[in-house]
Amino acid sequence: MEENNPWTILESRKVYENNWIGLTEHQVLNPSGGKGIYGEVHFKNYAIGILPLDEELNTWLVGQYRFPMKAYSWEIPEGGGPLDADPLDSAKRELAEETGIIATEWEEIQRMHLSNSVSDELAIIYIARGLSMGEAEPEETEQLQLRKLPFKAAYQMVLNGEITDSMSVAAILKTNIILQENQI
Template identity: 65%
Template sequence: MQHTHENPWKIVSEKEVYDNPWINLTEYQVINPSDKPGIYGKVHFKNLAIGIVVLDEDMHTYLVGQYRFPLNQYSWEIPEGGGILGIDPLDSAKRELLEETGLKAENWIEIQRLHLSNSVTDELSILYLARNLQQFEAEPEETEQLQVKKIPFKQAYEMVCNGQITDAMSVAAIMKVQLMILEGKI
C-alpha cells in the first residue's frame, strides 16, 4: 500500500460544540481514510503553550509546583503558560518566566516545538532554554497558587526519569536540555 502526504479525510459538515476564551470544540462529520462515514472531535487552542527550562551558572533549574484542576493532583513543572497567537512567543516566554518565578533571563534559545496531543487537539508548544538570570519579584495570576523551588538540573532530570514529573512539556524540555548537556552544547 502506497501512502501519500495528502489529506485522506473528507469533511462532510462541522458543528461548534463549545467555545470559551481558551479553547473551542468542533465536531466534524467525516468520511474517514477507509471511505466510511464517521465523526471526529477537535479541540482548538486559542493560545500557544510556552515552557521554559531555566539554567543558572551552577546548573540549577527552577520548578513550579501547582495543583492541576483537570488532573485533580499536584504537579511539578518547568515554568509554563499561554502565549497569545500573533505575539512573538519569546515575549510570552519572558512574561511567563517573570510571572511565575520572578526571574528575567539575558540569553534565550528556542529548543523545541511540539504538538502536545495531535490526535484530538491542534495545541502547539514552544520550549525555551533561559540563561544568565536576574531575580525580581514573581507576579502570579489570580488563578495560580504556585510554589517555586530551585534544584540542581540533574535532580529535575531524575524526577522525569522516576515519574515525579509527568507534564509533557516539562518532560520533553528537560530531556532535550539533558541531551544538549551530553552533546556539549551547554
C-alpha cells in the same frame, strides 16, 4: 507513502468556545470511507515552556494543582502566549510572572504538538540563561510553589516518573542531551 489528507469533512459545527479553546464536531468519512465523527479542540494560544538554567546548572520548577488532572504537578514554568504575538515575549512574561526570574539569554529548543489526535495545540520550549531574581506575580488562577534544584535532580524526577507534564519531560530530556553534547 502519500501525505495527502485521507479524511473527508461532510459537515462541521462549533460545539463550545471560550477565551482559550474552541471545540468543533466534524461529520466525516474516515480513510476507509466509513461515516463517523471527529472532535477537534482548537487552542487560541501557544503553550509556552521555559527551563531556566543558571551558571551552576540549577533550575527552577513550579508546583501547582492541575484541575483537569485532579493532581499536584511539578513542572517547568509554563503558560500561554497569543498566536499573534512573538512567542519569546510570551516566554519572558511567563517566566517573570511565575518565578520572578529575568533572563538575558534565550534559546528555543523545541516545538511540539501536545495532543495531535484531538487538538492543534503547539508548544514552544525555551532554555533561559543569564538569570537574575525578581518578585513573582502569579495570575489569580495560580497558587504556585517555586523550587530551585540541581538540573540533574529534575532529570532524575523525570526518570522516576515524578514529573509527568509533557512539556516539562520534553524540555528536561532535550536539555540533558544538549548539556551532554556541550551545546550550551
